[in-house]
Amino acid sequence: MAQTNFSTRERILGVAEALFARHGFAGASLRQVTATAKVNLAAVNYHFGSKDGLIEEVFRRRLDELNRERLAALAKAANTDLETVLDAFIRPALNQSLHSQGGAAFVRVLARAYAEHDERLRRFLSDNYGHVLREFAQVFARLLPHLGKEELYWRLDILAGAVTYAMADFGIIKRRAATSEESHRRQAVSHLITFAAAGLRAPPSPG
Amino acid sequence: MAQTNFSTRERILGVAEALFARHGFAGASLRQVTATAKVNLAAVNYHFGSKDGLIEEVFRRRLDELNRERLAALAKAANTDLETVLDAFIRPALNQSLHSQGGAAFVRVLARAYAEHDERLRRFLSDNYGHVLREFAQVFARLLPHLGKEELYWRLDILAGAVTYAMADFGIIKRRAATSEESHRRQAVSHLITFAAAGLRAPPSPG
């Protein structure tokens, strides 16, 4: 977690991401972050202005790439089937987890952000994330013509929760020692797509 | 939120529940709690020993009733269909939200607890919650004979996440002003059951 071969700025971001994932935004202090990153305490305020500035930058640097990957995958999947579109949404989050330093922590940080009803953070995420969700919603609407607009939104809301929770690995299932982290997460994605596709395809609710 | 007509102990619990839901365990201070409850600061340590003791009591007083209601509903639903069993799991959480002071906040606190990877809290929840989940898992296993043990556990893990997030109302759907809080949450339950039942019934994953 120390990442001593990176720049001060990058070390702070990496460590902050991991500690925010583990202890929350309020629960992880700047002194913990800077001590773990082997960096001076004042470096956070120098590079990011404030703790809130650090939090926003933790999101920004990952969301940019995540959004790009999701939209690229969506473009390829738009005229295929439901499972492929779900895969386009879910797999980039998995790739972040596997191919980038501490990316697994970021998915957890993202899930925490949902739990924070903090208005400032929600607006920030909506500004930097909303257009991606809206594009996916349009494709889902086309693939699920049996659902009314209201019903579709409910389904997507439930889907977002299930995906967030599952990718953040909040669940009770313990990865077996024999199974690698990568294999475990690939299984999570596979089961998630199966579950979500069936949930979205279900006939309209009676209520 | 002040609840001035209750005892000191109950006022603290009610206010703590609401503030933990909104700001998290680390984010809500005892000074906020006691000031909002119009109670002396030292009362928390007097009645609950410590902040951690307060957190545990916030869970205990609601979980006892929630567990009881869920198991009672499960006993009635055990020999019916999947939707009824899902209802037995989900509806008690809804009832807590509607019929008890600040119960809606508790569901949010419970969802936050999932995000905390704090070992102490997880063990506490496992001790006071695990047997209920295990009983439901047995019934689900009987109702879903097409799923292997491994596959079933994955589905239930995803289900738990979807239920937790949806009931905590973390999603993006805004309740319309014309819709009452009660009606909104009943809709959430209804859509959740439809989605979850279809997700659980889906054929085994190819992976």
Place this chain on the structure above:
DNA sequence: ATCTGGCTCAAACGATCGTTTGAATCATAG
């Protein structure tokens, strides 16, 4: 009326919080 135990109170404890300061250090351009 006095004693007693449960409870509340203001006040303070040391620790830790996010942030700021100003000097020291570094790399780079002139």
Place this chain on the structure above:
DNA sequence: CTATGATTCAAACGATCGTTTGAGCCAGAT
């Protein structure tokens, strides 16, 4: 080499954190 702007540093700021203390209050029992 010197000058300059960027970065790092130790130290301290006031505020707030969870917790403890000991005096005071207020019942109900003796």
